[in-house]
Structure formats: C-alpha cells, structure tokens
Amino acid sequence: MFEQMTEKEAKEQILSAVAEYCDRYHNIKKEFKPGDRISYASRVYDHEEMVNLVDSALEFWLTSGRYTDEFEKLLGEYLGVKFVSLVNSGSSANLCAFMALTSPLLGDRQIKRGDEVITVAAGFPTTVTPIIQYGAVPVFVDVTIGQYNVDVTLLEEAYSEGKTKAVMLAHTLGNPFDLKSVKEFCDKHNIWLVEDNCDALGSQYTIDGVKKFTGTIGDIGTSSFYPPHHMTMGEGGAVYTNNPLLNKAIRSMRDWGRDCVCPSGKDNLCGHRFDGQFGELPVGYDHKYVYSHFGYNLKATDMQAAIGCAQLKKFPSFVERRKENYKRLFEGLKKLENEGKLILPRPCENADPSWFGFLMTCNSEAGVSRNEVVKKLEQAGIQTRMLFSGNLIKHPCFDQMRESREGYRVIGDLKNTDRIMNDSFWIGVYPGMTVEMIDYMINQIIEAI
Numbered sequence: 550m551f552e553q554m555t556e557k558e559a560k561e562q563i564l565s566a567v568a569e570y571c572d573r574y575h576n577i578k579k580e581f582k583p584g585d586r587i588s589y590a591s592r593v594y595d596h597e598e599m600v601n602l603v604d605s606a607l608e609f610w611l612t613s614g615r616y617t618d619e620f621e622k623l624l625g626e627y628l629g630v631k632f633v634s635l636v637n638s639g640s641s642a643n644l645c646a647f648m649a650l651t652s653p654l655l656g657d658r659q660i661k662r663g664d665e666v667i668t669v670a671a672g673f674p675t676t677v678t679p680i681i682q683y684g685a686v687p688v689f690v691d692v693t694i695g696q697y698n699v700d701v702t703l704l705e706e707a708y709s710e711g712k713t714k715a716v717m718l719a720h721t722l723g724n725p726f727d728l729k730s731v732k733e734f735c736d737k738h739n740i741w742l743v744e745d746n747c748d749a750l751g752s753q754y755t756i757d758g759v760k761k762f763t764g765t766i767g768d769i770g771t772s773s774f775y776p777p778h779h780m781t782m783g784e785g786g787a788v789y790t791n792n793p794l795l796n797k798a799i800r801s802m803r804d805w806g807r808d809c810v811c812p813s814g815k816d817n818l819c820g821h822r823f824d825g826q827f828g829e830l831p832v833g834y835d836h837k838y839v840y841s842h843f844g845y846n847l848k849a850t851d852m853q854a855a856i857g858c859a860q861l862k863k864f865p866s867f868v869e870r871r872k873e874n875y876k877r878l879f880e881g882l883k884k885l886e887n888e889g890k891l892i893l894p895r896p897c898e899n900a901d902p903s904w905f906g907f908l909m910t911c912n913s914e915a916g917v918s919r920n921e922v923v924k925k926l927e928q929a930g931i932q933t934r935m936l937f938s939g940n941l942i943k944h945p946c947f948d949q950m951r952e953s954r955e956g957y958r959v960i961g962d963l964k965n966t967d968r969i970m971n972d973s974f975w976i977g978v979y980p981g982m983t984v985e986m987i988d989y990m991i992n993q994i995i996e997a998i
C-alpha cells in the first residue's frame with residue numbers, strides 16, 4: 550500500500566482516509582422526531598479530532614508530548630492564565646489542585662491535616678473528596694435556589710480563625726458563584742480559593758471592572774474533559790493558575806512528586822542534574838529522582854491532548870450555542886415559573902455563564918413532584934439528571950462520618966441543599982441540540998407539570 554511513498558506521504562494518505570471515514574460514518578445528521586432520545590450531553594466533533602488522534606497514534610509517543618504542550622499553551626491563551634497542566638480527569642485536577650495547597654513550599658499557608666476548607670454539599674463528590682482523603686475537614690454551607698451556588702452570607706459563620714485555610718467550590722452547572730464576595734472573603738482572611746471549573750469552561754465573570762474567565766479569578770482552577778463536558782478528550786482535565794509557586798507544586802503533585810521540572814523524555818534541561826543537594830541525599834544525587842512531595846502520576850496521554858487541540862479550536866462556538874440554548878429554554882419555561890410551579894436557573898450579578906445544563910426546581914408545595922416530572926420526561930425520551938449528589942452528606946460514603954460526627958462540619962441546616970436533593974433536576978443545553986429538540990423539551994416539561 551505504501552510502496553514508493555515517503556513516510557510523510559504514507560501518513561498523509563492514512564490521515565486523509567481517516568478524515569473521509571469520519572465524514573462518512575460519524576456525525577450522520579438524522580432529522581429529529583418527537584420521542585427520539587435527547588441526551589443531556591454529547592460530544593460534538595468532526596474529522597479534525599479523529600485526524601489529530603490518529604496522527605498522535607502514528608507518532609506513538611503515547612505519554613505527554615508535543616500535543617500536550619500545544620494544548621496547555623492554547624488553553625492558557627484562551628483563558629488568559631499563565632500556567633496550565635493537563636491531567637487525566639477533572640477529579641485528578643481537583644486532587645492535584647488541593648494537594649498542591651498541602652505543599653510545604655507554601656509555608657504557613659500550607660493546608661495541614663485537621664485544617665478546614667469551606668465548600669458545599671450540593672454538587673459533585675470529587676470537589677470534596679481530596680479534602681477528606683488528606684484528612685482536612687470540609688465545612689459545608691448551604692446554597693441558594695435559582696443560582697445553586699454557595700450562600701455567601703454564611704461564609705463568615707463557617708470561618709474558624711487559624712483553621713480555615715481555603716474555599717473550594719464548583720461553579721454549579723456553569724453558573725459562576727458570587728466570585729466578588731467569595732474572593733473578598735478569601736482575601737480578607739488570607740486563605741486560598743480553588744475554583745472547580747469542571748462544569749463551567751467558557752463562563753465569565755466581571756470583577757473590578759474586568760471580564761475574566763471563571764477558574765482564573767481564584768488561586769487555582771480545574772477543568773474536566775469527560776465527554777458530557779463543554780469539550781472533551783474522552784478522559785482528561787486541567788489545572789491552571791497564575792501563581793508560579795502553586796504551579797511548581799501542581800506540576801510536582803502531577804508528576805510523581807518529583808522536584809525536577811524536565812518534561813517526559815527530556816533530561817538535564819537546567820544543566821544541574823548532578824550537582825545539587827536535597828534533603829539528606831548525597832551531593833549530586835540525580836535530580837530527576839529527587840522527590841519534594843508525596844505525589845501521583847496524573848498525566849494524560851498525548852492522544853487525549855491531540856483531541857483536545859482540535860476541540861479547543863471549535864470551543865468558542867460551543868459556548869455561544871450553550872448560551873442560546875439556555876435562553877430558549879428559559880423563555881419557553883418562564884410561564885411555569887410565573888405560575889409558581891417551577892424555579893428556573895439564573896446567573897448572579899456580573900456573571901456570563903457558559904451553561905453546562907438547565908437546572909430546575911419543582912415547587913412541591915404547589916403539587917409538582919420532581920420524581921413524577923422526571924419519570925414523564927424520561928418516558929418521552931428526554932434524558933434528565935439530578936444535581937449530582939444532591940446532598941453529599943446523605944450518601945453511603947458519609948455513613949461512618951455521619952455516625953461518628955467527625956471529619957466534617959455543617960453550618961446551619963442545609964435546607965436548600967436538601968430541597969435540591971428532593972425537588973431539582975436538569976436537562977442538557979449541549980451545542981449539538983437543535984431548536985426542534987429544545988422546543989420539544991419545553992412542551993414536554995409544560996405537559997408533565
């Protein structure tokens with residue numbers, strides 16, 4: 550097949566066949582018919598992603614390499630952030646971000662076991678998991694209904710002098726939390742802010758007159774590239790910061806805990822591989838194998854990064870589609886809110902969300918049962934989702950801690966968190982949704998309610 554061809558020509562032939570294959574067998578547009586399954590999220594891609602993937606496979610570098618470098622650079626440029634580290638999932642990104650804050654490099658701002666981190670229970674578990682696994686104490690505050698983010702009026706009550714070291718929160722389903730108030734609170738007490746941006750890539754918030762991307766306003770931001778998310782590479786995530794010291798800790802935590810910053814496959818870039826002295830090691834011990842942290846290996850493969858590079862090119866258009874879809878759903882369902890049956894999602898002041906989903910709360914006092922509505926929608930082919938854990942504290946993973954009442958604190962009664970667990974659900978707004986699908990969902994929701 551490749552006789553008389555150079556390697557470059559052979560590769561071009563393969564990649565051109567891949568593009569044709571993708572165009573022919575993937576993304577076949579089917580006209581939507583009422584009753585067809587409408588998933589809450591889906592990958593949106595074309596042959597560019599597949600060509601990049603195969604290109605990377607043919608290169609067979611496999612671990613992080615040139616596509617990883619390119620992706621980190623492109624995402625940094627998009628977000629306007631100095632340092633980006635690609636990791637293998639959003640959960641790994643949260644783990645890496647949190648563990649970076651436990652680095653001894655941070656002096657008296659290092660999070661130690663027993664220190665407290667303010668967060669919420671209405672969300673995804675792996676925003677909280679690293680806090681618990683390390684032995685720090687999550688302090689749960691309630692959220693508001695409609696925005697589904699932290700109730701900032703409770704932050705001072707949650708604060709413990711000398712113990713609270715950080716706030717770690719997600720922007721719920723793309724809706725930015727009140728960053729101004731949370732940032733002011735963190736600055737006032739000199740504590741860290743980690744923005745779990747896994748569901749909010751592309752969301753913006755205007756702070757001090759400047760419009761910035763969420764994830765870049767706190768000390769560290771995290772992303773997920775799991776398929777339902779704003780963009781995908783199958784599995785994948787990213788950790789970003791503008792702080793060089795935090796970046797050093799993030800890289801070390803991601804890359805086995807090592808002190809050396811040479812990328813995979815490179816040695817001695819600084820020229821001092823064999824002349825330093827670290828810990829109680831002998832002078833000149835190979836710096837490549839010096840460990841300044843108890844780290845992990847959270848790196849992604851270059852094949853994942855290759856897909857991500859193609860996705861990033863399309864990304865701004867994804868965000869626009871998500872906003873349009875949100876708007877159409879909101880307009881179509883406003884009537885139910887005015888009638889007191891349903892509460893619709895709203896951004897806070899200064900926020901410009903890149904919505905992940907459309908989260909609604911049924912008014913059970915008006916006789917609207919979330920479970921009944923969800924059942925009807927699923928029967929009509931509309932895929933629904935809960936707000937992840939609803940109230941994380943009620944889950945089996947919390948059984949032992951709930952029983953012993955140790956290892957976490959709760960501020961107040963988490964009334965709204967429980968209401969979300971009982972009365973809320975969401976549907977998708979992903980860029981591949983058509984106007985017909987959205988109008989069908991609106992009509993089905995109105996009918997179900």
Ligand SMILES: Cc1ncc(COP(=O)(O)O)c(C=O)c1O
Pocket residue numbers: 638639640641643672673675676719745747748773774775785786
């Ligand atoms: C807010 C939030 N954080 C973290 C994650 C974890 O991301 P991943 O599935 O890539 O581990 C998710 C997952 O969907 C999420 O919604």
